[in-house]
Structure formats: structure tokens, C-alpha cells
Amino acid sequence: MARDDTPLGSFLRSRREKVDAASAGIVDHTRRRVRGLRREELALLAGISPSYYTRLEQGRDRNPSREILEALARTLGLDDTERAYLWSLAAPSLTPAQPDMATSRTVRSGVEYLLHRWRDLPAFVVSPRRDVLAGTDLAARVNPAWNAGRNLIEFTFLDPRARQVYPDWKDITLQAVAGLRATAAARRPEVDALVADMRAQSGTFRALWDSHDVYDRVMGQKRIAVDGAGVLRLDFETFALAGSEGHVLYVYFGAPTSPDERKLDELARSMQSPDSPR
Template sequence: MTLDDNQLGAFLRSRREKADAASAGVIDTTRRRVTGLRREELALLAGVSPSYYTRIEQGRDRHPSREILEALARALHLDDTERTYLWSLATPPLTPTGNHPAPTVRPGLLQLLERWTDLPAFVVNPARDVLAATDLASRVNPAWTAGHNLIEFTFLDPRAPQVYPDWNDITQQAVAGLRATAATRGTELAPFIADIRRRSETFRALWDSHDVYDRVSGAKRLRVDNIGILHLNFETLAATGPEGHLLYIYFPHPNSPDDQALRTLRTAISATTT
């Protein structure tokens, strides 16, 4: 089962249609009836023949050379994440990943989570299933609880727009990050992605836009019961190994109202466990 019969062509077409022709250096005195770049215009900018580029976009050549890919990336002004994604689509891994990711977290990671009682932190697999989490993570966001899936919560749980004040941005980031992961773990993720596409029109539209980027750090706003809006920074750490597990750690600015809010939540958790 595959995510798309022609992912490389679909991605190139999406970037071509979203490109700004004027910024790309195309001078056109006629009234354009298409958005973005035409196939022949992109081919000219990349220094390849229009017929050859058409072969790539239509999926008749799925493994163009590195030089061709770099030329297309330059012409489309792709960023580093998009370039990496483009290359991965044309050069799939020699050894396919298994269809069943490891369901358990390494003992060392679990010990770390047990020590981080003062921070929301959790571990996910490539499909964004939460495998383990700190008590504070579960209190801050119900999705950050072992047994939940971040994608399913974001798109299918009616609580998500309430928990995420910036829900529209969160949905875009979630899909773009999942697509980046799927570039190297497509076989593993294909059934899950097909299921979410079927169940969520919003997910389907965002997935079909072919945007790809992965925010490994940044800031997020969350609405927490009895607290209000909480502003937290986050870092994402990859756990080396074939499982593809990721460790998310959220933290406030020191001595900020958000820091004090987390202290209040920790105190409440301690009171219920003693």
C-alpha cells in the first residue's frame, strides 16, 4: 500500500503551482490563466527540456539525477526541509521499514520521563501515537496522554479547537510534519494516513496540498482548564534507533506567569497522588 502512486510528481506540481512567477524571474506580458509556473517555464528555469520535466511530473521518470533535483529545487526556491523531502521522494530507502513500529519506549527514556516531573514531556512514534508521557503533560493537554494519537486528536476530537487557540496553524503544522516523516516511512504510515484522510475533510485537504516542513522547536499556546491560556516553548529530540521515536519537551520562560501556572498544576497533581 502506498500513499500516492506518484508522490514526486505530485509534490513538484504543488510547488510549481504555488510558486510566484515574477519572483522566479518569469517575464510574461500576457494575461496568465494559471497560478504559479507553467511546466515549460519551470523546465526553462531549471535548465531541462519541457518534455523531460513532464516525464518527471507525470511519474514516467521517478528517479531523476541529483543534479536535476537540485536544479528544480533552486528554480522553485525550496527551503532546506523541502529539498530534503524532494530528495527522499526520488531516492526511497533501500531497506523498507516495518509495518509495525515498536509499541514500547526504551527503559532509559521512561526513566527520563519519570524524573521530569516539572515539565510536560512525552514520546511518540512516527504515526504520532503517544507511547509515554509525564503526568504534567497529560494535565496540560489531554492529547499528550499515553494511548492517544496527536493527529486523531487534532482533527477528530471536538475538544481540539478549544485546547488549541491557534487550531488552524496547528493543523497545518501537524500535516506538514507528518508528510516529512512519511517520506522515509511511507509504507509504515500509509494505512494510518489513508484512514485519517477518509475520516477528516480538513486533513485530506491539507495532505493534498503537499506542504512539508517539520517544526522541531518553537512555541505553542494551549488552553488549560482552570488555568487559561498557557504559553510554552518546545523542543523535539529524535531517539536514535529504528523505531523512529520522538521526544517532545515543553517548557515555560523562567519566572513567567506560565512558569507559575505549571507550578500550580504540579502542586495539584502531587496533592491527588499523595
């Protein structure tokens, strides 16, 4: 059977294969030879024509209606991030115009000033393709990946230090790729070259990218092995900076009164010389 590797078709197929048929209400007394739902089963559950769904997944129809997209999202159990990703693939003409690439790599002077003032927090700004554009001195001290000029994806998959820096490296890789995919559809010109390069250089990245998992973590916690300080368990929050550049500010911190907060404070104090100009 013909297969079309359009982004929309690949995403729909990957989500269909993850749905448990029995949980979806499919009664099948035969030995199933496919993962998840068959095309005709998904079409039936979504209330659309099996032949139309086949054309959609194979890339022979690329203009589904709002009603069809909503029916598919509901049947596949997509969360908000996956639903937004589905829409960005199915209706790319509705995505915002892309900013100039050079502009997207420039951090506003006011943001740079704030980062300079935040001496006791690991904080940094990334572009849609996960380039670190600016950060606090403490960010670079805590994690070499959080240094201006680095790329978070390249560090995670290609830098041998990543497995030492991230005790939970496997989880980090899953989150990194799923988050990048959440960004990719809306800002493809900025992300495509990175994805192609990473697919060529890292089999792990390629396998995760081809799994089509997509979600965006706006907050969470990571364990970071910090040279001279041991493993710190740091929470983080993200803040989308206003503007067309798509910049995101990451801020890491230890839980209040925790040993991690104390160690982070000690690191910050050790970097501050009373004689250094501020």
C-alpha cells in the same frame, strides 16, 4: 493532458504552482491562466528539457539524477525539509530500512524512567505516526492529547475538544499535517494507514494533505487552554531519540520567570502528594 498522481509528481506540481512567476524572472504580457510556473517555464529556469520535466511530473520517469533534483530544488526555492522530502520521493531506495512495527511502538525502559522523574515538565514520546507512547503525568494534565495511547493527528482533527484546547487550532492543523508529510516519505509503511483513514474521516485533513506543504518544526511555541489554569503559552523543543524506531521526545515549558512558567509549576505541585510513592 495526462496527470499522474505519483507522490513525486504531485509534490513537484504543488511546489511549481506556488512560485510567483514574476519573482522568478518570467516576463509574460499575456493573461496567465495557470497558478505559479508552467512546466516549460520551470524546466527552462532549472536548465532541463521541458519534455523530460513533463515525463518526470507525470510519473513517466522516476529516476532523476542528483543534478536534476538539485536544479529543481534550487529553482523551486525549497528549504532543507522540502529538499529532503524531494529526495525521499525521488530515491526511495536510499531511505533506511523500516523497523518492525511492534518494536517502533515500544519505548525504552530508560526513557520511561526519565519521564517518571520529570514531574515538573509536560514531556512525551511519539512514534512516526504521532502515537503518544509515553509521557509525564503533567503532560496528560496540560493537554488530553498528550496522554499515552492517543494520537496527535486524530485528536487535532477528530476530537471536538481540540478547538477548545488549541486557541490557534487552524495554525495547529497546518503544522500537524506539514510535519506528518515530512515524516511520511521516509517511513511510509508506518504512516500510510493513518493518512488514508484521516483523509476518509476529515475533509480539513484531506485538503491540507493535498496541498503538499512539508516542513518539520523542531522547536516553537503553542497556546494551550488548560482546564483550571487558563491559556498557557508554552515553548517546546524536540529531541530525536537514537535508534531505528523514529521516536521523538517533545518537552514543553514556560518562558523563564513568565506567568506561564509559574502556572505550570503550580499545576505540577498540585499533582504531587507528599504521601505518594516516588
